[in-house]
Amino acid sequence: MKIYGIGGFSEVGKNMTAVELKDDVFLFDCGLFLPPIVELEESENVYTEKRLRAIGAVPSDDMLDGLGLRNKVRAIIPSHAHLDHIGAIPFLAHRYNCPIIGTPFTIEVLKTLLHDEKMHHLDNKLKTIQPNSFCYIQGKNKKYKLDFINITHSTLQTSMLALHTDEGVVLYANDFKFDNNPILGQKPNYEKLREIAKEGVKVLIVDSLYSGDERKTASEKVARTLLEDVLLTTDNKNVGLFVTTFSSHIARLKSITDFGKQLNRKVVFVGRSLNRYVGAASGIDLCPFRKEIELVAYRKQVEKKLRHINSQRAEHLVVCTGHQGEPGSILDRLIKNKLPFQFRERDHVIFSSSVIPTKINIENREKLDSKLKKRGVRLFTNLHVSGHAGREDLRDFINLINPEHIMPAHGSHDKTAPMVELAEELGYKDKKNVHLIHDKQKLEFK
Numbered sequence: 451m452k453i454y455g456i457g458g459f460s461e462v463g464k465n466m467t468a469v470e471l472k473d474d475v476f477l478f479d480c481g482l483f484l485p486p487i488v489e490l491e492e493s494e495n496v497y498t499e500k501r502l503r504a505i506g507a508v509p510s511d512d513m514l515d516g517l518g519l520r521n522k523v524r525a526i527i528p529s530h531a532h533l534d535h536i537g538a539i540p541f542l543a544h545r546y547n548c549p550i551i552g553t554p555f556t557i558e559v560l561k562t563l564l565h566d567e568k569m570h571h572l573d574n575k576l577k578t579i580q581p582n583s584f585c586y587i588q589g590k591n592k593k594y595k596l597d598f599i600n601i602t603h604s605t606l607q608t609s610m611l612a613l614h615t616d617e618g619v620v621l622y623a624n625d626f627k628f629d630n631n632p633i634l635g636q637k638p639n640y641e642k643l644r645e646i647a648k649e650g651v652k653v654l655i656v657d658s659l660y661s662g663d664e665r666k667t668a669s670e671k672v673a674r675t676l677l678e679d680v681l682l683t684t685d686n687k688n689v690g691l692f693v694t695t696f697s698s699h700i701a702r703l704k705s706i707t708d709f710g711k712q713l714n715r716k717v718v719f720v721g722r723s724l725n726r727y728v729g730a731a732s733g734i735d736l737c738p739f740r741k742e743i744e745l746v747a748y749r750k751q752v753e754k755k756l757r758h759i760n761s762q763r764a765e766h767l768v769v770c771t772g773h774q775g776e777p778g779s780i781l782d783r784l785i786k787n788k789l790p791f792q793f794r795e796r797d798h799v800i801f802s803s804s805v806i807p808t809k810i811n812i813e814n815r816e817k818l819d820s821k822l823k824k825r826g827v828r829l830f831t832n833l834h835v836s837g838h839a840g841r842e843d844l845r846d847f848i849n850l851i852n853p854e855h856i857m858p859a860h861g862s863h864d865k866t867a868p869m870v871e872l873a874e875e876l877g878y879k880d881k882k883n884v885h886l887i888h889d890k891q892k893l894e895f896k
């Protein structure tokens with residue numbers, strides 16, 4: 451068995467791992483590295499495979515060509531619907547003669563991406579597998595079983611992926627936390643994980659982004675309580691009320707909607723990415739609050755609605771894009787007076803998010819916050835809990851799975867190296883059975 455870290459082992463983003471077994475190769479995830487795209491967004495909007503490769507925004511999967519592996523790829527398997535896991539599929543999947551297999555929500559979001567990137571028609575079959583179910587994938591000379599094990603994260607239908615091979619299970623656990631009160635969706639499937647552990651995990655590829663944070667990551671119910679506290683117990687009579695959060699975080703959006711209703715405000719979602727994820731969720735009946743909200747995405751609609759809200763601000767709760775201060779987002783356009791709503795003194799803007807710590811995001815948010823403050827807007831920031839496991843969750847996870855080998859993933863080494871230290875505490879040895887690699891590096895397991 452050989453495993454190639456193609457992307458996401460030297461940065462937070464463009465996740466992709468290839469597993470090679472004799473005649474067959476499986477690709478886990480195929481994501482974007484977003485910081486260079488945020489920069490690109492301001493100049494132009496046409497993305498091509500060539501351009502995205504040039505700026506390092508997609509995984510270096512062309513390394514497979516030189517190794518003669520491209521034609522052996524039997525499936526592309528995204529673990530969940532976040533862009534750093536599926537965003538490169540519209541640009542790269544055409545290179546492979548194989549299906550793309552994911553949970554219904556993941557595939558639904560992927561379809562909206564394909565629709566947006568009109569020039570990328572894909573011949574690959576899109577196959578959906580329910581969470582806590584499995585499929586078989588035909589290799590050259592044998593069939594492989596693949597389990598989609600339900601796990602909690604910050605979007606719906608996230609899976610740990612267990613590929614059963616003659617050499618043991620490869621468990622791909624990229625992006626998860628253990629949340630026993632997830633607000634929406636199912637709890638982690640601990641029983642299945644125990645079963646997989648019993649079968650024997652050869653290699654565990656594991657989200658180690660917060661392996662240095664000594665914590666157990668809090669449940670989504672904590673974020674709900676933070677929101678409740680600000681929305682229901684702060685005086686917000688007669689003021690504008692805006693909340694911004696991750697568009698893919700359907701559970702969070704449900705909490706915001708619930709409290710908006712309790713305030714007797716009309717809840718209006720504004721922005722294209724909210725439209726994408728909420729549309730995908732309601733398309734497969736996973737959006738229980740769809741009837742409670744109004745959703746406006748396109749320019750004319752957005753302008754008309756915001757003009758109305760401007761004069762009736764106390765009757766609405768607006769959920770919008772822009773929590774990272776992204777250029778072109780609704781908050782960014784509002785503060786630049788490009789939309790017909792003017793913030794007033796004492797209006798509330800609530801950030802149900804944390805700043806993703808890259809230079810460009812930090813700068814964008816500083817600019818946005820200072821402009822909002824200049825207008826006398828009250829800011830409520832960090833009403834958020836992470837979707838990623840902390841060090842103590844990872845300790846429990848390793849003890850539960852007891853893998854032969856560990857590959858820390860999902861970040862540059864300053865983020866993921868503490869996973870090596872943790873593994874050593876649990877009896878593993880650096881470079882012997884815990885392997886910290888960079889993008890484009892290969893590991894061979896005998």
Ligand SMILES: [Zn+2]
Binds near residue numbers: 532603604625
């Ligand atoms: Zn994720």
